Amino acid sequence: MSTTAQPGPVNIPAPRSSQRSSQRSNFELYSWLFMRVSGLVLVFLVLGHLLIMNVLDGGVQRINFAFVAGRWSSPFWQVWDLLMLWLAMLHGTNGMRTIINDYAERDQTRFWLKMILYVAAGFTIILGTLVIFTFDPNIG
């Protein structure tokens, strides 16, 4: 009888599954392109916004309710702010979606993190849009 050591339990991680879903869609292509285009547009929108709000004409000290009311009475600034809100929110949300896809390995974790992300993004976009369009300069 040989007295070799009893083999211990074999503990090998489960192999990666080789099945891949074949979803025919251009969603990832469009979202990749959107990140580039929105990023470029946001450089101008955000830097312009920062310049106007914080540097020109006395900078941040002059900002008050009247200043905001005055700006939003012009459709140009309404469109500017609306565009900035939507592009920044979608750009940021898509970036976060990518990071969640990269780091959340468990299906459930990934699903719920994305749900929280989408709800938060949707809420912020709707609230911001509502404020820009229904802003009342005469509010007491």
Next chain:
Amino acid sequence: MTAMAEAPVAAPVAADVTFRIHRYQPEFDSEPHWEEYTVPLYPTDRVLTALEKIKGEIDGSLTFRRSCGHGICGSDAMRINGRNRLACKTLVKDLDISKPITVEPIKGLPLEKDLVVDMDPFFDAYRSVMPFLITDGHEPTRERLQSAEDRARFDDGTKCILCACCTTSCPVYWTDDQYFGPAAIVAANRFIFDSRDSGAEQRLEILNEKEGVWRCRTTFNCTDACPRGIEVTKAIQEVKRALIFRRF
């Protein structure tokens, strides 16, 4: 007789080099651990030489893959001092031997033993991009001719030896088990941009999937890791560009 002016050549000196090697024997170990081995090596020796010395002279149970030992077969890809390299192309003089040299298996593939990983997922991804010539129409009566420029277009991708250094250096591949990985995309690129091939449309369609080229974060780990000097990230970007311009 002319006296040959011979420059004095210093005889190479063997120095003791310590290796910190990832060990895992599934029959005995419940989890991987590190083990240190010290072997005398010349500066011109390869890490593969060290592994063979350890296996031959110290511990015969050390397990690793190797075939040609000359950087062509792509068997001995491993993580040496935290970077993916071929053990047979990494010389001792290029490493800092004042500290132990760590040798680990490549990451992101299931570990089988010591430095050996299961390469099946890697080759599954490779197969799924159809890395072979696809043609249509009648078979020509002579060879399929190609201009030097057309051949140069995809030259970089032909250098791939399928060692998996690039794919297993990719942080997206580490966490996403469905991502095709850089090596498979390089293989697709090699045929997509081959003027003799007519399967580009099918390959682009495959790489346009959710787990295709759009997962790439352009971290350039793959380009850094490639022992053949292939510009892997560039190859991936070329596929992205082809997809964009095909669409618009």
